[in-house]
Amino acid sequence: MELSRRSFINKAVLATACAAGPGFMLSACSGMTRIDLASARREFETIPSVSDDFAEILYYASLAPSGHNAQPWFVKILNENTWIIGSDPQRRLPAVDPENREALLSIGAFAENLSIAAAAKGYETTMETVAGDPFDEDIIKVVLKKAKAGSYPLHRLASRRKVKKGYRPIELKSDDVTFLSEPLKGHLFYFPRESEHAGCIAEGTVEAFRAQAYRDEAQSELAEWIRFSNKEARLHRDGMTTESMEIGGLAGWYVRNFMDKSDVMTETFREQGIKGTAEAVQEGAGWFIITSKGDGVADLIETGRRFERMFLLARERMVAIQPMTQILEEKKWRDEIASEHGPDMIPQFILRVGYLDTYPDPVSLRRPVNRFLRT
Numbered sequence: 192m193e194l195s196r197r198s199f200i201n202k203a204v205l206a207t208a209c210a211a212g213p214g215f216m217l218s219a220c221s222g223m224t225r226i227d228l229a230s231a232r233r234e235f236e237t238i239p240s241v242s243d244d245f246a247e248i249l250y251y252a253s254l255a256p257s258g259h260n261a262q263p264w265f266v267k268i269l270n271e272n273t274w275i276i277g278s279d280p281q282r283r284l285p286a287v288d289p290e291n292r293e294a295l296l297s298i299g300a301f302a303e304n305l306s307i308a309a310a311a312k313g314y315e316t317t318m319e320t321v322a323g324d325p326f327d328e329d330i331i332k333v334v335l336k337k338a339k340a341g342s343y344p345l346h347r348l349a350s351r352r353k354v355k356k357g358y359r360p361i362e363l364k365s366d367d368v369t370f371l372s373e374p375l376k377g378h379l380f381y382f383p384r385e386s387e388h389a390g391c392i393a394e395g396t397v398e399a400f401r402a403q404a405y406r407d408e409a410q411s412e413l414a415e416w417i418r419f420s421n422k423e424a425r426l427h428r429d430g431m432t433t434e435s436m437e438i439g440g441l442a443g444w445y446v447r448n449f450m451d452k453s454d455v456m457t458e459t460f461r462e463q464g465i466k467g468t469a470e471a472v473q474e475g476a477g478w479f480i481i482t483s484k485g486d487g488v489a490d491l492i493e494t495g496r497r498f499e500r501m502f503l504l505a506r507e508r509m510v511a512i513q514p515m516t517q518i519l520e521e522k523k524w525r526d527e528i529a530s531e532h533g534p535d536m537i538p539q540f541i542l543r544v545g546y547l548d549t550y551p552d553p554v555s556l557r558r559p560v561n562r563f564l565r566t
Contacts, residue, residue, distance in 0.1 A: 222434035222443050223424035224554040236559055240268065240566040244312050245335075249560045251308035251348045255499060257297035258284055258516070259416035260555050262429050264301045267329070267565040275321075276302055276331040279563070286412040287403065287520045291325040295488060296539060298330055299495020300502075304348055305333065307503075313340035320489040331492065347503040352553035354511035355437045358475035358545030360384070367508045374500035375481060381544075384477040392480075392518070392541065393472035399517035399524045400468045404461040409520075414455035420447050424556060434554040471513070475545025479512075482536050494539050506550050513543045 235250035237243065249266060257263055263282040267275040278294055288294060306316045315338040322330045362383045372379040382389040403409045418424040418432045433443035454460055481501075483494040505512050518524040518541055528538055 220444055222432050222439075222447060222554075223418070223421045223556065224432075224434050225556055226552075226554075228425065228428065228556065236561065238561055238564065241271075241564070244314075246560055248305060248308040248312055248314070249564065250557075251345060252301050252305035253557050253560065253563065254348050254351065254553075255297060255300035255304045256351075256353060256502070256514070257300075258288060258293045258514075259413065260430050260435065261294075261416060262297075262558055262563070263294040264298050265563045265565055272335045274333040274335070275329050276305070276333060277328045277565075278322075278326075278330050280326075280328065284412055286406070286409040287516075292486070292491060292539070293516065293520075295325055295330070295491035296495035296498065299492040300499035301495075302331055302333075302492065303496035303499040306496075307343050307348065308345060309335060310338075310341040311343045311345050313338055320492050322488045325488055325491075327488075330488070347506070350506055350553060351503055352551065352555065353435075353513055354547065354551060355471065355513050357547050357549070358511055358543075359548065360474060361476060361546060363476045363510065363544065363546070367510060370508060371479075371501050371504060371510065374504070375497050378482045378484075378494070378497065379501065380480045380482070382478045382480070384475065386477065389477045392478045395518050395524055396472050396515050396541070397465070397469050399521045400515075401465050402521050402523070403517050404464050406521075407456070410456055410461065414452040417452070417455065418556070419450050419452075428556045428558045428562070430556070432554070432556060435556070468515075471543065472515070475511070475543055477544060479540070479542040479544050480538055481540035481542070483539050484537070486537050491539070498540055505544075509547050509550060511545050511547045511550070515541055515543050 235246050238246045241249075252266075253262065253264075255264075261282045261284060263279050265277045265279045267277060269275060276298060278291065278298055283291060283294060302318060306318065309316045314335045317334045317336070319332045320330065321327075321332050362385070363381065368381045372381075382392060416430040417436075418427055418430045424430075424432050433439070433446050438446055481494065481498055483490045502512060518528070519538060532538070
């Protein structure tokens with residue numbers, strides 16, 4: 192990125208202000224977070240084509256996690272009480288998710304959030320998987336019916352977040368593992384940090400990350416989903432920001448003001464990512480593996496829903512979760528896993544887990560409902 196002399200001096204002055212601490216220029220030094228883009232009045236906007244109840248339900252649904260924060264869903268309104276949850280082909284990640292597996296898992300998490308929020312607002316939902324192929328656009332048919340409002344605490348959806356740093360080096364307590372396992376119904380496996388299996392997962396994760404970092408197709412795709420500047424973040428309302436990547440302080444300011452997509456393709460960027468991954472896998476309580484019995488569309492949607500139920504409970508036990516999926520994305524390791532496990536035990540999530548002393552608030556951006564709503 193080329194900078195004029197005046198621009199460089201201005202940014203150097205700003206860097207000094209940031210380094211000096213909080214003050215009147217703090218907003219210029221900080222990255223964009225979800226709360227910065229929220230309405231002062233409420234968290235969801237008025238949409239003429241749907242009721243406020245339905246707009247709020249869709250807002251909560253949109254807080255589901257997704258790879259690169261690509262938010263691969265859309266919702267099509269067939270009539271007031273019948274919707275289609277779909278997969279947006281413009282938001283696929285073909286380099287790291289060529290079979291659309293991760294997108295369907297994310298759409299499952301979106302469907303789970305939608306079901307939870309609808310029940311809390313007084314609507315019973317019936318969901319039917321209508322897609323027969325992972326690349327179909329229409330995935331789930333949803334029918335809403337008025338019912339008694341439930342008591343699920345929606346703050347769980349609003350406060351869920353992925354965490355990368357600050358993991359304590361102790362194993363999870365057995366009652367916490369049991370508590371978090373319950374939504375997965377026998378499909379969650381915990382490997383403590385000192386176990387041989389955990390060591391294999393950690394080693395494989397680093398090597399798969401290295402392979403992916405030097406695969407230009409995957410690295411270029413990553414670059415497309417990084418929102419380097421606050422201007423980009425405000426424009427797109429998706430992808431990865433410095434805040435969501437947990438790059439803070441002067442380093443975050445530097446990324447926002449001096450880096451762009453071309454930097455992602457440099458050896459320095461790739462090696463820093465590998466180094467960070469190697470350090471991360473040594474921290475925390477170990478690993479969760481979440482499996483499914485099949486790999487059809489309905490299997491992936493159900494697994495995504497169960498995963499989200501678990502993820503929504505993690506904060507209450509101060510358990511951080513970071514999906515580290517490169518082993519499942521890179522062919523060499525994917526083939527090895529397939530050869531070592533039976534056809535009725537298919538890994539779908541590899542999650543680094545660990546206790547936190549302080550749980551941070553969510554920062555990842557979300558598109559307004561009207562950007563993914565089709566009427």
